Amino acid sequence: MDLNELAGIVQQGFKEMHEAFSAVNGRIDKLELRMNGLEQRMNGLETRMDGLETRMDGFEQRMDKMEERMVAIENDINFLSRMYGEHSVMLNRLLN
Template sequence: MAINKKPKGTTLDDIAGMVQRGFQEVHERFSGVDKRFDGVDDRFDGVERRLGVLEKGQEEIKLRLDNVAYRFELVELQRRVEALEKKVGAKR
């Protein structure tokens, strides 16, 4: 005697469960991506801080170099004045 069994079909509850699991997996993956982006943000913040320090240091170096060039001009002028004073016999 042959028994007729109906194949079990997929119910709405089965489909709802599959969809829910799919969304949960996507949510978990996005959570991981969010954590990685947080790490990248932290690293960029660190890079920005370091660049700020470098920019400030560069400005200080520029100011010092400007001052050094000014000193060279003063030394040259002092040498010229001394030469003129020698010629005219002026004493300090």
């Protein structure tokens, strides 16, 4: 084997190695694109979740306010029924 044949073999080896690296780089680029797409989708989902969380907080605040109002209504009803009972007793005393 002379130097020209050896150089040809080495050159062929480098060419094959270059082609293999190019193929690997192409796959890496495709994976990076897919990862970027997934990252964008995840960011979109995170934004939607933040929006849902904000809406849920609003619902919770409204429910708390409704509960406060229900307690106030219940207190008013208790007061009115107690006053009705007292007036009923007084009216019975007046009539009897």
